[in-house]
Amino acid sequence: MAAREITYVQALNEALREEMRRDERVFLMGEDIGIIGGVFKVTQGLYEEFGPERVRDTPISETAIVGAAIGAAIAGMRPVAEIMYMDFLMCAGDQLINHLPKIRFMTGGKLKVPAVIRTQYGLYRYAAAQHSQFYPAFLMNIPGFYIEVPSTPYDAKGLLKSAIRDENPDIFIECAALYRIKGPVPEEEYLIPLGQADIKREGNDVTVFALSYMVHVALSAAKKLEAEGISVEVVDPRTLNPFDKRTLIESVKKTGRLVIIEPDHKTAGVGAEVAAIVAEEAYEYLNAPVIRLAAEDIPPPFSPKAYNAFLPNEEKLINAIKKVMKYKR
Amino acid sequence: MGLNMSSSISEISKEVLLDMYYKMILIRRFEEKVVELYRAGEIPGIAHGYIGEEAVAVGVCSALRKDDYILSTHRGHGHSLAKGIHPRYLMAELFGRKTGVCKGIGGSMHSTEPEVGVIFSSAIVGGNIPIAVGVALAMKMQRRDNVVVSFFGDGATNTGAFHEALNLASIWKLPVIFVCENNFYAISTHVSRSVAAKEIADRAVAYNIPGKVVDGNDVIEVYKTTLEAVERARRGEGPTLIEARTYRWLDHGMYYLGPYRPKEEVEAWKQRCPIKRLKDLLLSKGIVAEDVLVNIERRVEEEIEDAVKFARESEEPDLDFVKQFVYVR
Numbered sequence: 081m082a083a084r085e086i087t088y089v090q091a092l093n094e095a096l097r098e099e100m101r102r103d104e105r106v107f108l109m110g111e112d113i114g115i116i117g118g119v120f121k122v123t124q125g126l127y128e129e130f131g132p133e134r135v136r137d138t139p140i141s142e143t144a145i146v147g148a149a150i151g152a153a154i155a156g157m158r159p160v161a162e163i164m165y166m167d168f169l170m171c172a173g174d175q176l177i178n179h180l181p182k183i184r185f186m187t188g189g190k191l192k193v194p195a196v197i198r199t200q201y202g203l204y205r206y207a208a209a210q211h212s213q214f215y216p217a218f219l220m221n222i223p224g225f226y227i228e229v230p231s232t233p234y235d236a237k238g239l240l241k242s243a244i245r246d247e248n249p250d251i252f253i254e255c256a257a258l259y260r261i262k263g264p265v266p267e268e269e270y271l272i273p274l275g276q277a278d279i280k281r282e283g284n285d286v287t288v289f290a291l292s293y294m295v296h297v298a299l300s301a302a303k304k305l306e307a308e309g310i311s312v313e314v315v316d317p318r319t320l321n322p323f324d325k326r327t328l329i330e331s332v333k334k335t336g337r338l339v340i341i342e343p344d345h346k347t348a349g350v351g352a353e354v355a356a357i358v359a360e361e362a363y364e365y366l367n368a369p370v371i372r373l374a375a376e377d378i379p380p381p382f383s384p385k386a387y388n389a390f391l392p393n394e395e396k397l398i399n400a401i402k403k404v405m406k407y408k409r
Numbered sequence: 410m411g412l413n414m415s416s417s418i419s420e421i422s423k424e425v426l427l428d429m430y431y432k433m434i435l436i437r438r439f440e441e442k443v444v445e446l447y448r449a450g451e452i453p454g455i456a457h458g459y460i461g462e463e464a465v466a467v468g469v470c471s472a473l474r475k476d477d478y479i480l481s482t483h484r485g486h487g488h489s490l491a492k493g494i495h496p497r498y499l500m501a502e503l504f505g506r507k508t509g510v511c512k513g514i515g516g517s518m519h520s521t522e523p524e525v526g527v528i529f530s531s532a533i534v535g536g537n538i539p540i541a542v543g544v545a546l547a548m549k550m551q552r553r554d555n556v557v558v559s560f561f562g563d564g565a566t567n568t569g570a571f572h573e574a575l576n577l578a579s580i581w582k583l584p585v586i587f588v589c590e591n592n593f594y595a596i597s598t599h600v601s602r603s604v605a606a607k608e609i610a611d612r613a614v615a616y617n618i619p620g621k622v623v624d625g626n627d628v629i630e631v632y633k634t635t636l637e638a639v640e641r642a643r644r645g646e647g648p649t650l651i652e653a654r655t656y657r658w659l660d661h662g663m664y665y666l667g668p669y670r671p672k673e674e675v676e677a678w679k680q681r682c683p684i685k686r687l688k689d690l691l692l693s694k695g696i697v698a699e700d701v702l703v704n705i706e707r708r709v710e711e712e713i714e715d716a717v718k719f720a721r722e723s724e725e726p727d728l729d730f731v732k733q734f735v736y737v738r
């Protein structure tokens with residue numbers, strides 16, 4: 081494997097470019113994705129290479145963007161639509177929830193909707209309640225589309241390519257706070273199957289189930305705890321639907337302890353589902369209560385002081401891990 | 410563009426004219442300060458400047474009573490100041506302080522002070538337009554004669570929310586004035602690539618309401634046109650759409666997003682500075698002596714310094730403090 085490092089944004093950009101070169105049905109649309117290459121530069125250079133037919137700047141019309149992606153997909157295209165912030169997904173709520181995930185099912189399988197809706201959420205951007213939301217569990221509660229939440233450049237590229245090729249609708253949720261991080265990405269082509277969690281670090285004492293950005297927080301905490309003789313395993317789900325229960329359960333069986341860290345709200349969050357799965361399927365292996373660390377159940381506040389406390393962090397995670405370590409077999 | 414600035418000035422009192430000048434300078438200096446403080450890292454989050462567009466907010470708000478309402482947007486500092494929010498409380502909000510208009514919880518894009526008629530600001534493009542219709546509905550149902558202004562950009566007229574709201578306001582003859590600040594770009598996207606209508610004001614035709622185009626850099630013209638719309642609304646004859654053509658001198662937000670506007674275009678618009686135009690008019694018509702204007706400018710400098718000092722010295726809200734405001738208890 082060639083050992084080059086690229087950023088998360090570059091990895092996404094490569095995925096789009098490669099898929100557009102490979103399959104001429106693939107096209108992009110979204111606000112400001114064309115001539116300036118996106119406000120986060122994910123689509124940089126694609127307008128120049130593929131032109132305005134296949135890289136379409138749209139008006140501020142989220143309903144039409146998602147709806148047109150659905151229409152183009154059922155009629156044989158492979159649209160990749162961008163919704164600039166996850167917050168604005170809900171502007172397209174009707175197309176997103178009442179149409180996108182239902183069409184195949186309610187037509188008795190006659191139609192398929194191979195569309196990808198890319199979006200991003202930010203952390204520590206202090207952009208207040210309408211520009212900081214991350215609500216994966218709400219989407220996870222809707223059957224009918226797949227959901228990707230990549231945490232590294234490698235995963236971002238491999239998952240986006242798979243999502244584009246996949247025959248089902250996908251909501252691909254990027255994290256803007258990761259856009260500039262670098263990581264190894266092979267030169268040669270690869271795909272990551274949807275529905276395979278990844279053990280980002282192996283360990284024996286505690287399983288940390290970490291979502292999106294929090295994977296990095298968990299890895300850093302794990303490193304620190306290693307010096308104290310605590311061996312932490314970090315599980316990154318990578319996709320929330322399909323959800324890889326097996327990797328999670330196997331890890332909990334091995335460690336007997338589970339701490340969940342997620343940047344979405346705690347109540348009915350992703351961690352609630354994860355804890356329920358473990359309670360149902362691995363109860364007898366648990367040595368300690370499950371701890372969930374999540375964002376507070378309030379809308380994201382603007383004030384940096386309040387916002388920083390609103391999110392879970394490494395310190396809270398280390399304390400939680402030490403707490404579950406006090407329970408012995 | 411109908412009215413000619415100089416011919417129509419005689420009917421406006423000196424007091425109103427000087428207040429317009431004061432407000433426009435206040436907005437300009439406030440925004441210049443915001444840019445400076447943002448770059449220095451004192452103002453967190455995201456913020457959008459109003460420099461170049463001052464005549465729209467000031468012309469419109471000068472035609473309103475204190476108890477009339479406005480709803481604002483992500484680019485809202487100018488609207489808030491023009492309607493009478495004290496710069497101290499707006500600056501403190503941008504700093505994320507407890508003394509800010511929204512207690513530091515809302516930040517730059519949600520400025521709200523019902524006491525002076527700023528009833529709400531939304532950062533979802535198009536988001537305030539249906540809400541403005543609802544405020545106007547309440548006015549009508551409560552038999553109050555207050556009018557409501559919804560400010561929004563050219564880009565917002567491509568949202569479904571805009572179209573649904575105009576239709577509803579028209580069929581119910583509600584006292585609302587839709588003020589589109591057409592600065593020709595929604596982030597990087599020029600109106601010629603996003604708006605199907607020849608002119609945004611033409612969109613009024615579909616909803617059977619008056620649609621007026623005004624020179625948005627001419628505060629007198631904006632003021633007079635708004636007055637007509639206000640009178641119509643107060644008479645119970647329903648809404649008006651005003652398209653005010655103007656230009657933002659800064660980039661979309663505080664970051665440079667790449668070249669999407671010709672330099673000459675930006676320069677040409679700077680030559681049409683709305684503040685300089687008013688100043689030249691006031692002086693050439695002999696309405697005031699220059700030292701009166703200089704005094705106003707000096708007063709504004711002091712107010713801005715005071716606002717920054719006030720913001721700096723104010724306390725930041727913490728998590729427990731902000732938690733009080735999710736629900737009415």
Ligand SMILES: Cc1ncc(C[n+]2csc(CCOP(=O)(O)OP(=O)(O)O)c2C)c(N)n1
Binds near residue numbers: 171532534561565
């Ligand atoms: C529904 C929605 N989509 C996208 C955005 C991102 N966004 C913020 S401002 C903006 C452009 C708005 O353009 P316009 O309405 O013309 O107002 P301007 O910024 O020019 O004042 C966009 C696309 C948003 N805030 N809300």
